[in-house]
Amino acid sequence: MRRTVMWFLLLWCLSIPQVSLAESAAKAEITGIRSGPFVDKGLGTNVMRYVFDVSRPVTAEGFVVVGGASSRLSVVIKDAVPAEGLGLEVEDEVVSRASSAVNSVGTQVMLELKQKISMNDFKVFTLPGNPQANKVFRVVVDINRNPNSAALDKQVEPVVQGPQLLQMRSYTHVDAVTGASKIRMVLDSSVPVVASASLSSTPLPRLLVDVKGAAPGKIDREYEFDSKIIDRAAIIPGPGGAGSRLIVDLPLMLESGDYKLFTLPADPKADKPFRVVLDIDKKLPPVQFTFTPGLANKVIVIDxxxxxxxxxxIGLGGLQEKTANLAVAMQTKALLQKAGAKVLLTRETDIDVYGPDASDVEELKSRTTIANNQKADVFISIHSNSSVNRDVSGTSTYFYQKTPYDVMLAQSIQQSLLQAGGLADRRVNSANFYVIKRTMMPAALIELAFLSNKNDEKLLGSPQFQQQMAQGIVRGLDKFFAQASKQGGEE
Ligand SMILES: [Zn+2]
Structure with missing residues (x-):
């Protein structure tokens, strides 16, 4: 009896927190909605992008309901409810009206569209949150601004008919003597096809192969690579819904001599189908750097x-990091140009370099691409730090030692920044940051000061301190080129 009572009490105690936890944890909140046009030049897509901020990771999916001359896109954001007072006023060239309903699954957002679309004309995907970049988890809906009527007709008959690609195979070959690597991609086709290739450098380095005469069929659509020659590849329907397009995402821009595209006829005796072959020979990265002293004619990319x-x-007083970073970058540019350097900024205004609400990798890669394509001598990324501890203050510089000069560059800049700004030395540190790792030249990432510290924030917002830090960067670069030129001479 006693035991029964105790069990009862124990269960009762456990059940209270469980019930309330279950209620609060069950539903994520949709905290914001925004939209705007988004262009991906490489993919050839031109979409309206609708972004839903969600308080924690959820899953989402979309369905098209076709009726009459228009369509409705229904997007279900699972296990999520709209935050109190969240409006859903959407009216643009694609959507005529939006409404939402909460049901047991989550929130269903209905987008009434001005035109008919097919299942190939929209995409629903999620982007992870990134607390460091102040980004929450997002559900993204892309709707084609120019719906493809050819694809719409195909949707009625989902079974793939006619000529199609059968499979994609790839082989990597590393030359034992030179260490140079090559990659071969082979598209098997059920019929003879015509293939052409083109390079695209914006927003990201890409090689596009258009195959006329065969649809993607049931072939795997996405392929991951190790990023030595290729980041990833995807196969999509060709422009206008005809044929196929192979999109090859590259870590570095190629030149026309770096790849070869050709076809091989079918060989029934050897049981081989018609093949489209793409060979990519990656040039070795410039391992040999030779620096001369002085800033004149140096190509410097500032990010x-x-x-x-x-x-x-964002500082306690409201100063945004992007604003302070840009101010220091612009002043650094002016000083470097005065010294005769060729300076390129990854952005000169308050914009996303890749595009709004791109994935973090897309955004960062578009910045390193600028430096790699320009064959810059050095790359400097300017940031401002933040800490939960408001007492933390000071300047730090990060490097990733991929060339013999990265640490030298970081040390030289850090030393000059300390002299120029007079803040605490939070040292030179090694870090695995994308922009300093994926640039081909010596690179450094500067954290000027802490926005989370009251005094640092005030300094970061003051034109005088911004100018001092810009002078520090310029002096650091000048010292670096002097030191690096001597090192080259000694060897
Ligand atoms: Zn930052």
Whole structure:
């Protein structure tokens, strides 16, 4: 009897927190909605993008309901409810009206569309949150601004008929002597096809192969690579819904001599189908750097961190990191140009370099691409730090030692920044940051000061301090080129 009572009490105690936890944890909140046009030049898509901010990771899916001359896109954001007072006023060239309903699954957002679309004309996907970039988890809906009527007709008959690609195979070959690597991609086709290739450098380095005469069929659509020659590849229907397009995402821009595209006829005796072959020979990265002293004629790429939809860290007084970073970058540019350097900024205004609400990798890669394509001598990324501890203050510089000069560059800049700004030395640190790792030249990432510290924030917002830090960067670069030129001479 006693035991029964105790069990009862124990269960009762456990059940209370469980019930309330279950209620509060069950539903994520949709905290914001925004939209705007988004262009991906490489994919050839031109979409309206609708972004839903969600308080924690959820899953989402979309369905098209076709009726009459228009369509309705129904997007279900699972296990989520709209935050109190969240409006859903959407009216643009694609959507005539939006409404939402909460049901047991989550929130169903209905987008009434001005035109008919097919299942190939929209995409629903999620982007992870990134607390450092002040980004929450997002559900993204892309709707084609120019719905493809050919694809619409195909949707009625989902069974793939006619000529199609059968499979994609790839082989990597590393030359034992030179260490150079090559990659071969082979598309097997059920019929003879015509293939052509083109390079696209914006927003990201890409090689596009258009195959006329065969649809993607049931072939696997996405392929991951190790990023030595290729980041990833995807196969999509060709422009206008005809044929196929192979999209090859590259870590570095190729030149026309770096790849070869050809076809091989079918060989029934050897049981081989018609083949489209793409060979990519990656040039070895420039392992040999030779630096001369002085800033004149140096190609310097400066990357003001964040921008546009991404404010970066935000100070207690409201100063946004993207604003301070850009101010220092612009002043650095002016000083370097005066010294005769060729300076390129990854952004000169308050914009996203890739586009609003791109994935973090897309955004960062578009910045390193600028430096790699320009064959810059050095790359400097300018950021401002933030800490939960408001007492933390100071300047730090990060490097990733991929060339013999990265640490030298970081040390030289850090030393000059300390002299120029007079803040605490938070040292030179090694870090695995994308922009300093994926640039081909010596690179450094600067954290000027802490936006989370009252005094640092005040300094970051003052034109005088911004000018001092810009002078520090310029002196650091000048010292670096002097030191690096001597090192080259000694060897
Ligand atoms: Zn930052």
């Amino acid at each position: 003001p961190g964040h921008g546009g939809s991404d404010p970066g860290a």
